[in-house]
Amino acid sequence: MQLPKGYVTDRKYPVIYTLDRQSLFPIVADYVKHLGNETDEDGYDLGTNSIPAAIVVGVHHANRGEETEPNFEGIGYLPGPQKLYDFLTRELIPYVDSTYSTSGYDVIIGHSNTAQFVTNSLLMEKVVFDGVIALSLVEGSDGFNERLENRLKVMGERSYFLGYGFKDNEFNDLAKELSGKLDNEGVLISGYNANHGDLPVVSLLDGLKFTFRDYRNFECLISASKFVDFSVAQYVDDYGQRMKSHYGILTDINEDDYGYLIVESVNNRNVNLFNELIKYDEQKNDFEYQEIILFHYRKELGDLDGAKSLAYRMLSSDEKMMGRFLLGQLDAFVDFFAKDLAVPLEAIEFLEKIARKYPDSRLTTSYFIANTSRAYNVELEKGKMSLKYCVEHYEGNRFFDEKDLGELE
Numbered sequence: 001m002q003l004p005k006g007y008v009t010d011r012k013y014p015v016i017y018t019l020d021r022q023s024l025f026p027i028v029a030d031y032v033k034h035l036g037n038e039t040d041e042d043g044y045d046l047g048t049n050s051i052p053a054a055i056v057v058g059v060h061h062a063n064r065g066e067e068t069e070p071n072f073e074g075i076g077y078l079p080g081p082q083k084l085y086d087f088l089t090r091e092l093i094p095y096v097d098s099t100y101s102t103s104g105y106d107v108i109i110g111h112s113n114t115a116q117f118v119t120n121s122l123l124m125e126k127v128v129f130d131g132v133i134a135l136s137l138v139e140g141s142d143g144f145n146e147r148l149e150n151r152l153k154v155m156g157e158r159s160y161f162l163g164y165g166f167k168d169n170e171f172n173d174l175a176k177e178l179s180g181k182l183d184n185e186g187v188l189i190s191g192y193n194a195n196h197g198d199l200p201v202v203s204l205l206d207g208l209k210f211t212f213r214d215y216r217n218f219e220c221l222i223s224a225s226k227f228v229d230f231s232v233a234q235y236v237d238d239y240g241q242r243m244k245s246h247y248g249i250l251t252d253i254n255e256d257d258y259g260y261l262i263v264e265s266v267n268n269r270n271v272n273l274f275n276e277l278i279k280y281d282e283q284k285n286d287f288e289y290q291e292i293i294l295f296h297y298r299k300e301l302g303d304l305d306g307a308k309s310l311a312y313r314m315l316s317s318d319e320k321m322m323g324r325f326l327l328g329q330l331d332a333f334v335d336f337f338a339k340d341l342a343v344p345l346e347a348i349e350f351l352e353k354i355a356r357k358y359p360d361s362r363l364t365t366s367y368f369i370a371n372t373s374r375a376y377n378v379e380l381e382k383g384k385m386s387l388k389y390c391v392e393h394y395e396g397n398r399f400f401d402e403k404d405l406g407e408l409e
């Protein structure tokens with residue numbers, strides 16, 4: 001058994017039961033350890049947190065052939081597998097639930113014979129497992145195949161991942177047949193360039209991610225934000241409730257996710273959503289976005305008035321960092337005024353104000369004044385004077401070289 005790093009009893013964890021402990025447990029435990037990691041170590045962010053932190057339980061087989069013998073002729077378990085199923089559902093799961101802090105969301109994984117075993121669990125009168133990952137599923141009787149197909153069409157909130165290898169002869173026919181018949185978001189059938197033995201290594205990562213596909217999934221945000229009564233606070237609360245209902249866990253939107261959601265609002269030019277996300281994120285996490293970041297976001301959003309206001313706010317600030325931002329991104333501000341706002345005269349005026357406030361910047365501000373003057377045919381005399389200054393006082397810099405000056409002459 002593997003418990004999540006930093007396991008605490010006041011938190012709930014999904015449980016992943018892995019049959020074929022000797023071969024599958026090390027792979028599953030390793031993937032879950034990295035996918036569910038939330039920690040930093042020695043200053044390095046190792047928190048992939050792609051799935052919830054989970055408990056992994058490996059199930060050893062005393063006699064695998066007897067315990068996992070597939071029922072090729074019909075539906076249900078043969079006597080040996082029935083004993084294994086009873087052990088899992090009547091002894092092991094209750095023991096784990098009573099001993100550890102579990103969330104009630106249980107996943108089971110199997111390969112080859114055990115793939116048929118875990119798949120058959122979906123056909124029981126009472127389905128115990130919320131997620132099933134089956135690898136190299138062999139074809140059964142027509143009755144089994146038909147009933148499985150019908151079951152997979154109505155999975156509800158459960159999930160079923162079926163992985164098969166292109167080189168895994170006889171263990172891929174059913175998967176290929178089913179993949180063309182099913183259109184259910186709770187079912188994923190994936191093929192890999194793998195044989196029977198190496199399929200688990202190449203497919204389990206996808207199986208685990210699919211099983212927890214709703215975790216940190218915010219694809220519905222943009223469409224939800226278009227409703228009149230939408231609020232970020234309500235969306236965050238709904239997300240938490242959805243995770244509790246689905247996986248039995250208490251979780252929240254993390255810092256990285258806010259960054260992603262903000263970029264999504266920018267990409268969709270959704271100004272209202274952007275404003276709400278910034279406000280909610282700053283209030284909840286007690287910090288302020290830097291003006292330079294907001295300037296670029298506003299510009300990309302098409303909120304030119306907002307971007308312009310931020311540009312002048314940075315110019316009027318006495319903070320040293322603001323000056324560094326202005327001087328380090330002169331080209332961006334020139335493009336903003338001259339191209340986005342289509343006011344090259346104001347671009348020159350903005351540059352002149354920067355030069356007066358930061359005298360050491362005269363060389364680079366003079367270059368951009370000369371360049372803007374020529375490109376837009378404005379303030380030509382001022383442009384000539386600025387170019388002359390650049391030629392006479394040239395020093396190496398990140399914005400232009402002597403060749404650039406020659407092209408302006």
